[in-house]
Amino acid sequence: MLVVDDEVPLARLVAGYLERDGFDVATATDGHEAIAQARDWDPGVIVLDLGLPGVDGIEVCRVVRTFSDCYIIMLTARVEEIDKLIGLSVGADDYLTKPFSPRELVARVKAMLRRPRQDDTSAGTADMTIGSLTIDLLAREVRLAGELVDLTRTEFDVLAVLATHPRMVFSRVQLIEAVWGATWVGDEHLVDVHIAHVRRKLGDDSTAPTFIRTVRGVGYRMGPGQ
Amino acid sequence: MLVVDDEVPLARLVAGYLERDGFDVATATDGHEAIAQARDWDPGVIVLDLGLPGVDGIEVCRVVRTFSDCYIIMLTARVEEIDKLIGLSVGADDYLTKPFSPRELVARVKAMLRRPRQDDTSAGTADMTIGSLTIDLLAREVRLAGELVDLTRTEFDVLAVLATHPRMVFSRVQLIEAVWGATWVGDEHLVDVHIAHVRRKLGDDSTAPTFIRTVRGVGYRMGPGQ
DNA sequence: AGGCTTGATGAAGATTCGATGAAGGAGCAG
DNA sequence: CTGCTCCTTCATCGAATCTTCATCAAGCCT
Numbered sequence: 001m002l003v004v005d006d007e008v009p010l011a012r013l014v015a016g017y018l019e020r021d022g023f024d025v026a027t028a029t030d031g032h033e034a035i036a037q038a039r040d041w042d043p044g045v046i047v048l049d050l051g052l053p054g055v056d057g058i059e060v061c062r063v064v065r066t067f068s069d070c071y072i073i074m075l076t077a078r079v080e081e082i083d084k085l086i087g088l089s090v091g092a093d094d095y096l097t098k099p100f101s102p103r104e105l106v107a108r109v110k111a112m113l114r115r116p117r118q119d120d121t122s123a124g125t126a127d128m129t130i131g132s133l134t135i136d137l138l139a140r141e142v143r144l145a146g147e148l149v150d151l152t153r154t155e156f157d158v159l160a161v162l163a164t165h166p167r168m169v170f171s172r173v174q175l176i177e178a179v180w181g182a183t184w185v186g187d188e189h190l191v192d193v194h195i196a197h198v199r200r201k202l203g204d205d206s207t208a209p210t211f212i213r214t215v216r217g218v219g220y221r222m223g224p225g226q
Numbered sequence: 227m228l229v230v231d232d233e234v235p236l237a238r239l240v241a242g243y244l245e246r247d248g249f250d251v252a253t254a255t256d257g258h259e260a261i262a263q264a265r266d267w268d269p270g271v272i273v274l275d276l277g278l279p280g281v282d283g284i285e286v287c288r289v290v291r292t293f294s295d296c297y298i299i300m301l302t303a304r305v306e307e308i309d310k311l312i313g314l315s316v317g318a319d320d321y322l323t324k325p326f327s328p329r330e331l332v333a334r335v336k337a338m339l340r341r342p343r344q345d346d347t348s349a350g351t352a353d354m355t356i357g358s359l360t361i362d363l364l365a366r367e368v369r370l371a372g373e374l375v376d377l378t379r380t381e382f383d384v385l386a387v388l389a390t391h392p393r394m395v396f397s398r399v400q401l402i403e404a405v406w407g408a409t410w411v412g413d414e415h416l417v418d419v420h421i422a423h424v425r426r427k428l429g430d431d432s433t434a435p436t437f438i439r440t441v442r443g444v445g446y447r448m449g450p451g452q
Numbered sequence: 453a454g455g456c457t458t459g460a461t462g463a464a465g466a467t468t469c470g471a472t473g474a475a476g477g478a479g480c481a482g
Numbered sequence: 483c484t485g486c487t488c489c490t491t492c493a494t495c496g497a498a499t500c501t502t503c504a505t506c507a508a509g510c511c512t
Contacts (some may be wrong), residue, residue: 153443
């Protein structure tokens with residue numbers, strides 16, 4: 001397995017987690033190195049950051065696809081970028097938005113290895129389901145028990161970030177970075193307001209939530225558990 | 227079936243999708259090779275990229291047509307190029323603009339194989355239907371309840387991009403790249419104006435659209451789903 | 453239980469966004 | 483060269499949305 005990220009500490013961290021789960025992991029810090037390594041020893045799985053200096057992740061993905069059929073997970077900074085990647089038919093097997101928990105990544109890798117190759121993500125059905133909730137990233141549509149829920153852009157983005165990382169707890173700052181970008185300044189409790197709006201529209205009770213759970217003192221999360 | 231694209235990864239990707247659907251696929255990366263292969267074993271279908279180095283897609287199409295009756299799908303980067311191709315009577319059976327979803331390509335191929343061969347451009351219907359709206363990409367004709375709607379080139383292109391990617395939300399920038407090309411510079415709200423024109427000609431109310439929906443803060447989309 | 457911290461929520465002003473009409477200008481046909 | 487069509491830019495209006503603020507409720511610790 002090959003982890004590609006220009007931020008060395010992050011690459012190491014990720015590699016460490018994967019190694020702990022028995023994977024044989026190497027790292028690369030730029031596109032050229034990644035392609036060279038992939039040629040050399042064909043890692044079964046490549047964890048690939050989108051924003052690489054020089055040759056970017058999209059290009060790496062395409063080149064690697066010319067000689068290898070390995071699994072590729074793309075890491076993106078923002079949910080919106082996934083849209084673009086899908087539109088470009090980049091051909092990665094899975095996408096993950098930063099920030100993500102190492103545990104989440106490991107789980108995704110395992111899930112990917114378990115299922116047969118499929119590219120539904122790039123075929124237009126970038127759907128996901130949480131109970132009676134369906135989220136279509138491509139059409140930016142949310143349905144609750146089949147009924148369309150009208151969310152604003154920000155509301156959708158917040159929900160999408162949480163939903164694409166089941167079980168992961170996001171701090172307000174993490175959510176803001178994921179949705180608004182790192183340059184945003186202002187009161188981080190802005191997130192609360194949008195969460196409240198989403199909850200209202202989903203008919204979710206904050207004291208006994210079905211979808212978005214509050215983790216007091218930390219942030220919010222979705223997904224099963226507790 | 228033969229896939230011809232000078233971008234090897236893309237060719238492989240496309241071939242992979244088609245193989246997954248049971249087609250027997252070979253690839254070629256330039257015009258000469260494509261023609262040679264077509265002579266050798268007459269693939270029933272050729273997926274042909276327009277922008278090939280050396281002998282370009284148009285030339286390949288013409289040469290192949292001199293000795294084979296196979297189906298040809300042309301891939302173009304821009305909708306407006308379809309114009310040119312039709313003007314030149316290239317004689318492809320269908321056209322597809324990049325980016326396209328793999329599923330869409332497969333669907334087009336199947337649809338093409340299903341219908342009997344027609345005489346070239348005039349009858350090779352690259353039609354699609356959205357409610358009472360019919361779009362013929364080949365003839366660049368739009369009909370609303372059977373009535374011909376007169377759209378300008380740009381108006382048609384914008385509509386075509388949206389219509390060929392049902393449900394997908396396009397940002398203004400994505401639309402501009404698809405229709406005007408990546409090198410275009412200017413105010414991205416130009417898209418709004420053309421959308422307004424199309425809507426007016428289609429009798430579409432922006433506040434309760436039947437065809438082109440506004441996704442506030444993001445862009446526009448067509449297709450079913452509220 | 454009491455005090456402190458954290459989160460939920462409603463309201464309101466500020467801001468952004470989209471629809472549209474109009475005008476200048478480029479390109480093309482005659 | 484002239485007139486026409488179409489593209490593009492610009493400005494404006496109205497509305498949707500964002501963000502801040504204030505207040506109230508709930509959780510946590512001692």
